[in-house]
Amino acid sequence: MHVLVVEDDCVSAEILGSWLRHFGYEVTTADNGRDAFELVRTGRFRLVVSDWEMPGMSGVEICRQIRGRSWGSYIYVILVTSFEGVDNVVEGLNAGADDFLTKPLQPEELRMRLRAGERILSLESRDIIIFALAKLAESRDPQTGAHLERIREYCRALAEELSHWDKFRDVIDGEYVQLLYLTSPLHDIGKVGIPDRVLLKPGRFTPEEFEVMKRHTIIGGETLNAATQAHQGAEFLRMAYDIAMTHHERFDGSGYPRGLRGEEIPLCGRILALADVYDALTTERVYKPRFEHELARRLILEGRGQHFDPDIVEAFLRRESDFITISQRFDVALPAIEPANSLAPATPANLPGG
């Protein structure tokens, strides 16, 4: 990885540069903030180690400039300071610094702090790749617009609500919410294995076609399970598997693929079931018009205890305004739909989980 060192003191620059090269990094050095910012703008650097106090643009100002713009990816900034005291740390954090090093510098400390930075950056890469994978799978069925963007927001709202309940306090923490946000877009990844004649069919499925369509849960689940076996420690893959496999299960046991009921269905699958149906109801699909929120709400309430976990329905009701806001925020125009001869009305069989 390429590190940008910003240091007006040539002694520090010499030491930092030598250490970083010794640790295996590529190093570019700038001796002032303005040159540094121009280098950041090239997009070549995701790790910046900058001195705090420099004439012209200070390290804190570089941080502010970096955080004030959108970049293709996150830029991790470590400030080097000979200042001491909480006030300075707070000022640096406010400006957007990720970490601090105090002079005199120690090589092992620098190495560890850079590793921490790389871990953060790798998580971002992971998140982007997961979402890109989900979007790729979704690209075969482009009629759903910003479905994935909405789904993860709905899931987050539900999980955040449930995390405050005594019943779920020990299950849903911040990491759970984040993992759900990260992995929920993968719920339909198995659709890559569904033939176009079924996936893109504008009308009602025949029983045989519906059986084919149901297989997307198993295809997605098996794919993610294979990845889970290869990477045992990857908790997000376990959740992604549960979501792909169980988001069409129903609380009363009438869902698919395995007919799980109640709490046999993983919590993430129960959350996703409601989010997925709400999104299908409130957006236009080739087989149905867009329903207003009130109608979607009514249909979800009718499914309480049958299709949906009553707790999740209750969480939905408590976060209703969030759902409306999310729905409007991602309300994008759908691509033109080719005229179809027989657009079927919305039916349970057409809806997710139907």
Next chain:
Amino acid sequence: MSFQPADQLADVFDMEDLLARCLGNFDFVQRVLNKFQERCDEDLAALEQAMVNADTELVARLAHRLKGASANASALRLREHAAAIEDAARRRALGAVPQRLGELRQEWDRFTAAVAQFEPPAIHAVSAS
């Protein structure tokens, strides 16, 4: 010149500390000391001039940079003098600075004399890059 054992140089800079931060590489130590001398020669002269001009902001900035560079070169007494000057300048209390500046200059002369004696033993040199 022959190599000075660390304890003889310890009076002006902490050789053990510097060597550790230079990953045990004496060539690296030499490079750092050379850079330090180049920079501090200039900064010390500029600091003395800034003091003549009573430019407190410049005094603070140069003293701050000297402090950081001294710390990196493990020249702890130089660092202390520079820190005291920076502190006084930031408080806009330049009264005690001339004396400190004199001490800093003396310490600098001792430092450069000691460093001139320093010659890395080839046997200890290992690749650091």
